[in-house]
Amino acid sequence: MQGQGQPESFVTISGVTKKFGDFTALDALSFSVREGGTLALLGPSGCGKTTMLRCLAGLETPESGFISIAGKVVFDSAKGINLNPEERGLGVVFQSYAVWPHMSVVENVEFPLRVRGISKEERRARAMEILEIVGLGQYAQRSATQLSGGQQQRVALARALVHKPALVLFDEALSNLDAALREHMRLELKALQDKLGFTALYVTHDQGEALGLAETIILMNAGRIDTSGLARDVFMNHRTSFAALFFGLNVIEADKLPGMTGTKFIGFQREHAHLSSVTDSAAQNGDLIVPGRIATRSFQGLVDEYAIDLAEGVSIRVLDGQGQFSPGDQVHVRIKAGNLFRLND
Amino acid sequence: MQAGTQSKEKSGWAWQKSLPLLGVSMGILLIIGPFMAGLVRSLLLWVADDPQVSLANYAWLFTDRRIQTAAINSLICGTGAMSISLVLGTSLAWIVSRTNVPGREIFKTLNLIPFFFSPYVGAIGWIFLVAPYSGLMQTTTATLFGGPVEGPNIYSLAGVIWILSLFYTPYVYLFVISPLQRMDAAFEDAARVHGAGFWTTVRLITLPLLQPGLLSAALIVFVTSAGLFDVPLALTATKGIRTMPTEVFALVRYPSDLGRAAAFGIFITAVTVALTLWQRAHLAKRRYEIVSGKGYKPRVIELRRSGKIIALTIEIIFLLTSVVLPVLALILVALSPLWTGKFNPANATLANFNYVLFEYSLTRQAIMNSLFLAVTGATIGVMISGLQSYYLVRVRSVFKSFVDALLALPLGIPGIVLSLFFLIFAIRTPLYGTLAILLIAYIARFFPFATRTITAMLSAIHPELEESARANGASWGQTMRMILLPLLRPALIAAWIMLFIIFIRELGASILLYASGTETISIAMLLLSENSVGYVAALALIQLVLLLIGFSLFRLTRAPVVQ
Numbered sequence: 001m002q003g004q005g006q007p008e009s010f011v012t013i014s015g016v017t018k019k020f021g022d023f024t025a026l027d028a029l030s031f032s033v034r035e036g037g038t039l040a041l042l043g044p045s046g047c048g049k050t051t052m053l054r055c056l057a058g059l060e061t062p063e064s065g066f067i068s069i070a071g072k073v074v075f076d077s078a079k080g081i082n083l084n085p086e087e088r089g090l091g092v093v094f095q096s097y098a099v100w101p102h103m104s105v106v107e108n109v110e111f112p113l114r115v116r117g118i119s120k121e122e123r124r125a126r127a128m129e130i131l132e133i134v135g136l137g138q139y140a141q142r143s144a145t146q147l148s149g150g151q152q153q154r155v156a157l158a159r160a161l162v163h164k165p166a167l168v169l170f171d172e173a174l175s176n177l178d179a180a181l182r183e184h185m186r187l188e189l190k191a192l193q194d195k196l197g198f199t200a201l202y203v204t205h206d207q208g209e210a211l212g213l214a215e216t217i218i219l220m221n222a223g224r225i226d227t228s229g230l231a232r233d234v235f236m237n238h239r240t241s242f243a244a245l246f247f248g249l250n251v252i253e254a255d256k257l258p259g260m261t262g263t264k265f266i267g268f269q270r271e272h273a274h275l276s277s278v279t280d281s282a283a284q285n286g287d288l289i290v291p292g293r294i295a296t297r298s299f300q301g302l303v304d305e306y307a308i309d310l311a312e313g314v315s316i317r318v319l320d321g322q323g324q325f326s327p328g329d330q331v332h333v334r335i336k337a338g339n340l341f342r343l344n345d
Numbered sequence: 346m347q348a349g350t351q352s353k354e355k356s357g358w359a360w361q362k363s364l365p366l367l368g369v370s371m372g373i374l375l376i377i378g379p380f381m382a383g384l385v386r387s388l389l390l391w392v393a394d395d396p397q398v399s400l401a402n403y404a405w406l407f408t409d410r411r412i413q414t415a416a417i418n419s420l421i422c423g424t425g426a427m428s429i430s431l432v433l434g435t436s437l438a439w440i441v442s443r444t445n446v447p448g449r450e451i452f453k454t455l456n457l458i459p460f461f462f463s464p465y466v467g468a469i470g471w472i473f474l475v476a477p478y479s480g481l482m483q484t485t486t487a488t489l490f491g492g493p494v495e496g497p498n499i500y501s502l503a504g505v506i507w508i509l510s511l512f513y514t515p516y517v518y519l520f521v522i523s524p525l526q527r528m529d530a531a532f533e534d535a536a537r538v539h540g541a542g543f544w545t546t547v548r549l550i551t552l553p554l555l556q557p558g559l560l561s562a563a564l565i566v567f568v569t570s571a572g573l574f575d576v577p578l579a580l581t582a583t584k585g586i587r588t589m590p591t592e593v594f595a596l597v598r599y600p601s602d603l604g605r606a607a608a609f610g611i612f613i614t615a616v617t618v619a620l621t622l623w624q625r626a627h628l629a630k631r632r633y634e635i636v637s638g639k640g641y642k643p644r645v646i647e648l649r650r651s652g653k654i655i656a657l658t659i660e661i662i663f664l665l666t667s668v669v670l671p672v673l674a675l676i677l678v679a680l681s682p683l684w685t686g687k688f689n690p691a692n693a694t695l696a697n698f699n700y701v702l703f704e705y706s707l708t709r710q711a712i713m714n715s716l717f718l719a720v721t722g723a724t725i726g727v728m729i730s731g732l733q734s735y736y737l738v739r740v741r742s743v744f745k746s747f748v749d750a751l752l753a754l755p756l757g758i759p760g761i762v763l764s765l766f767f768l769i770f771a772i773r774t775p776l777y778g779t780l781a782i783l784l785i786a787y788i789a790r791f792f793p794f795a796t797r798t799i800t801a802m803l804s805a806i807h808p809e810l811e812e813s814a815r816a817n818g819a820s821w822g823q824t825m826r827m828i829l830l831p832l833l834r835p836a837l838i839a840a841w842i843m844l845f846i847i848f849i850r851e852l853g854a855s856i857l858l859y860a861s862g863t864e865t866i867s868i869a870m871l872l873l874s875e876n877s878v879g880y881v882a883a884l885a886l887i888q889l890v891l892l893l894i895g896f897s898l899f900r901l902t903r904a905p906v907v908q
Contacts, residue, residue: 057538059644085537092538098531102553111549112539159539169538 010035010199011056011167016065016075018051018223025051026062027223033167033199033216035070040202040214040231044246048223049203053169056201057092058085070166086115091160091198095172097152099144099159106131106140108155112163130158133192150181157189161196170202174209186212207247211235219243241265241343250316251343257290263342272339273318275306275331286337292316294329308333361821365740368732372752372796375789379766380614386769387607402608412609415592421502422588423571426509430566431559433510434517436659442525444646446656453522454900456660459667460515461896463850465575465867466885468508469874470671472579473678473882475499479686481674488687504580505588509570511667516569520562524555530643557628564624565756568617572759574853578871589613590761590853597857603769610762617757625750672889679882697883708884710862711869714780715849715888718865722787723844727837729788730795737796738803756793760853763790768857778860786854791847795840802836839899846895850888 009032018026025048033039041049054060056067058074061082067075069090074083091112099108106127113123131137134154139147144155153173160168173189174182190213193200204210210217211231218228219242227234227243238244241251244267251267254260266288283289292308295315303321308331310316318333325331390399406412437456441449459467475482475496483494498504532554536546552559574590582591589609596606648656677688679697701708736742737749755763767786768777776782810832814824830837852867859868866888870881 057534059534059538084542085534086540086542088538089540090538092535094531094535096529096531098529098535100532100535100550100554102556111536111541115536115539115541115545115549156535159535163540 009033010037010070011201012066012068013052013056014066016052016055016062016067018048018055018060018062024223026055028065029223029225031218031225031228033201036197036199037216038193038200038202038214040204040210040217041220042204042207042210042217042246043220043226044205046222047220049205049220050171051223052220053092053171053201053203056088056167057090057169058083058088089163089165091163091165091168093153093156093160093168093170093173095176097149097156097176099147099152099155101143101145103144104140105136105142105144105147105155108144109158109162111159116163127158127162130162133195134158134188150177150185153177153185157192161192161198164196165198167199167201170200170204172204173202175204175206182209189213207235219246238267238341238343240345241267242345244341244343249341250318252310252314252316254342256310256312256314257288260288260340263344265343265345267341267343268335268339270305270317270319271303272335273316273320274334274336275308275318275320275322275325276334277325277329277331283334284337288333288335288337288340290333292331292333294325294327294331296327297325365732365736368729369736369748369752371729372733372792373748375785375792376751376754379763379770379786379789380611382770383607383610383614383762383766386603387611389604391604402604403612405605406608406612411587411592415587415589418502418577418586419571419589422505422509422577423567425502425506426513426570427563427567429506429510430514430517431563433659433663434514434562435521435555435559437514437663438518438522438525440656440660442522443643444648444652444656446648446653446660452660455664455668456518457515458664458896459512460519461846461892461899462512462668463575463852463867463885463888463892464508464512464573465579465850465852465870466675466889467512467667467671468576468579469870469881469885470674471499471504471508473674473684473878474670476686481677481686481688484686500580500584502581502586505577508576508580509573511663513566513570514663514667516566517559517562520558520565521555524558526643528554528643533643560624561628564620568620568757572613572617572757572762572853574759574761574856575867578852579874590759593759593761593765594856597765597768603765603772606765607769610765613762614758617759618754621754621757622750672886675882675885675889678878679886681879684878684882697879698887701880701883701887705880707864707872708866708869708880711864711866711884712887714863715866716891718780718784718787719845719848719891722784722848723841725784726788726792726795726844727799727841730792730799730840731833731837733792733796734799734803737800739808752796753793755790758790760790760851761856764854764857771858778863780863783855783858783863783865786858787848787851790854791844791851794847795844798840798843799833799836802833806832842895842899846892846899849891849895 011033013032014030016026016029017024029048029052031039041052043049051060055062055075056069062075062077064077065075066073066077069088073079073081074088075081100111103111106124109131110123110127113126118126128137128140131140134157136151136154136158139151144152147155153176157173174185177185186209200213202210202213214231216229217231217234219226219234221242226240227238234243235247238247238249241264244251244265249267249269250273251265254263254266257266260266268288290310292310295307295309298305300319303319306318306320306325308316308318310333316333387402388398388400389396390401391397440446441452441456446452472480474480477483477495477498477500478493480496480499483496486494486496499507533546533550536550537543541549571588572590574594577586577588577591578594581587587595593606593609593613596602596609678684680693680695681688682692682694682696702712703709733752737745742748764786767782767789771777771782806829811824811828814828815821819827850867851865852871855865855868856871859865864872866884870884873880873884
């Protein structure tokens with residue numbers, strides 16, 4: 001049973017549990033990644049995503065479970081197998097990049113080849129090749145400390161790829177970059193992955209990063225999988241209040257809303273609420289219509305963000321481009337039936 | 346009214362400007378003054394009764410065999426002690442900071458004790474332990490297995506290196522433990538996941554990242570051990586083996602030739618200063634941040650059973666040899682009415698302590714002198730250093746980095762060389778033979794330790810805390826009294842205790858300057874060492890108790906030992 005997974009499974013994680021004292025960081029976590037696939041472990045800090053990555057890399061030892069990478073069992077608590085990090089043949093891009101300050105750029109990049117005993121000429125050639133790909137060819141002889149954050153990130157990336165690992169792990173790889181650079185790197189990373197075809201596992205708290213980089217997403221909560229599936233599906237179809245809140249939806253207890261029965265919570269996107277000062281004539285059966293009062297309004301560029309107080313102490317946030325309401329105004333909030341998510345926990 | 350406020354402000358301004366400069370100029374005077382005296386004396390040669398300027402002393406210096414031998418011996422001691430303490434200090438720091446060795450938190454403190462102990466007392470303790478035929482180990486072995494036992498020869502350069510290594514291992518330990526604890530674990534993890542095994546990672550990543558700290562520690566240990574007077578004096582001087590500091594002593598005493606001694610002192614100073622400046626420049630080039638702030642703490646390595654045993658063994662051997670065994674030997678000797686190499690519990694007595702503390706005027710006076718020098722010296726030293734730190738951190742000046750480098754110079758200059766310069770400076774003045782000249786020499790040699798401690802803490806106090814007091818109407822004096830000094834108090838106390846400890850045990854800076862009536866504890870031990878070992882042991886233990894009190898108080902301030 002264990003270790004077989006789905007037929008195309010390239011990375012298999014099965015029943016992995018990791019505790020730190022009384023705190024359960026990973027609670028019998030199981031998932032798999034197909035060869036050449038990209039998966040993002042997404043979640044708030046403390047959800048266990050980084051612990052999972054470290055267990056995969058061999059930097060933490062789980063209490064129990066089974067992990068195999070590219071057909072090789074790297075951890076199996078039942079059989080007492082636990083390979084050292086260096087025996088797992090991975091590439092890892094660390095959050096702090098961990099570019100060694102006492103080595104030049106090219107020395108950093110050729111390190112994985114050097115410790116594998118590859119000749120000086122060959123490793124230099126391969127390091128230069130990958131440095132060209134990440135656009136750092138002319139910086140090869142620089143000291144690593146002379147590089148900007150974005151350049152260090154590319155060095156870390158080149159180092160993680162140079163030995164052609166079967167699986168590359170990214171720990172919050174883009175979160176230390178500023179917004180513009182992050183977007184740029186995200187697109188580059190995507191292109192690189194398409195070109196080199198490595199299997200990638202991203203760990204991130206940033207939904208944009210996860211959605212942009214990975215074909216499948218696992219949303220984690222307290223050491224367990226909350227939601228998993230194709231990126232678009234996870235983002236578009238919310239089934240749990242945790243997921244809805246994580247993606248920034250309004251989540252309201254159903255019994256505080258008129259006509260909403262048969263479910264615990266109702267969720268909707270901030271963009272999907274329509275505001276009007278009179279009863280909305282376009283209302284259709286099943287739409288949620290609720291009166292409220294504008295509490296604050298803040299300018300957000302193309303739209304305004306309103307905080308709106310509903311009855312019973314419920315407050316929601318709404319994005320609206322009409323720009324016709326002021327704090328204190330009474331409004332009707334309408335959300336189309338198709339834009340409402342019924343959440344059961 | 347208006348004028349009154351203005352003049353008050355003006356005088357406050359004057360204090361703010363002049364006080365820090367006063368501290369700095371006193372420091373510079375304490376360095377330049379004796380150095381100039383030594384330099385001038387080294388260039389003078391008396392022909393008949395006429396002093397003439399000449400390079401003869403230097404010419405002699407570079408041709409004399411004695412000097413060459415002493416230099417080579419110092420080089421051997423410095424290199425040997427440096428190598429052993431680098432290995433031992435790094436291992437100990439790694440064991441307590443990175444592994445789950447049992448008792449690691451206690452060992453973290455215990456490992457520092459030799460740093461506060463006196464190497465001279467350590468050497469004496471080790472003589473009692475392993476002196477050929479008569480050491481405790483030899484007599485015990487002889488009793489158990491029969492026959493006279495010679496054992497290792499402690500009266501040798503190897504013996505000197507052994508003692509120096511034990512007492513300077515904590516220097517390396519201190520320089521290495523902080524980066525080891527705070528280093529971003531991802532540096533090592535990145536090596537592991539990309540294919541490097543444990544030892545490869547240590548060799549290619551951990552040690553190179555520690556290199557700046559290791560280099561600083563190596564230089565300090567080298568310079569301090571090569572320049573330390575006490576240990577070679579205790580172990581090899583009587584056997585005719587001299588190192589540079591004991592050779593300086595010999596040049597002053599048998600027969601006295603201050604000109605040649607001064608030339609030698611200037612030469613030693615020049616080498617030390619050159620080494621220090623080279624290290625400063627080298628470190629400035631490769632100062633990189635290994636604490637990223639974004640990373641995580643290094644993992645604790647789970648040692649296997651055998652690993653735990655090895656780690657514990659290293660720890661225990663270090664503490665036994667550096668502290669427990671020599672102190673035990675001292676206690677046994679001090680409790681014996683007549684030391685014969687064997688301890689007889691039936692004869693144990695406190696008579697030696699009684700005599701040394703209450704009856705013998707030399708030792709009684711020496712204890713009083715040491716306490717006076719330590720308390721007064723630490724107080725004056727902290728005041729001067731506090732002002733210097735204020736100048737170095739708060740005052741805007743183009744000379745700052747120059748002043749900083751200048752004020753750090755005494756750190757490397759051997760105590761006996763500085764006291765030689767002070768001797769030349771004071772020999773024809775009423776200062777000669779007083780406690781005051783000892784006091785001045787102590788402060789001149791050791792104030793940089795206090796300045797470093799205080800500067801480190803002052804740098805961490807944001808100037809806005811003082812600026813907001815000024816903005817709220819406090820004068821500069823009030824701001825100092827009510828804001829800065831209270832904030833700085835832990836560092837001032839730590840610096841005071843540090844100086845107290847150093848002054849209580851000091852020998853090298855005292856040896857050329859004491860006179861009858863101004864002996865210190867260490868001097869009294871030296872004077873009595875030939876024939877009254879019981880008194881020496883009792884004195885040594887009294888000194889250790891004073892040092893131990895200092896050490897405990899120092900731990901209470903929670904100040905880091907090195908900056």
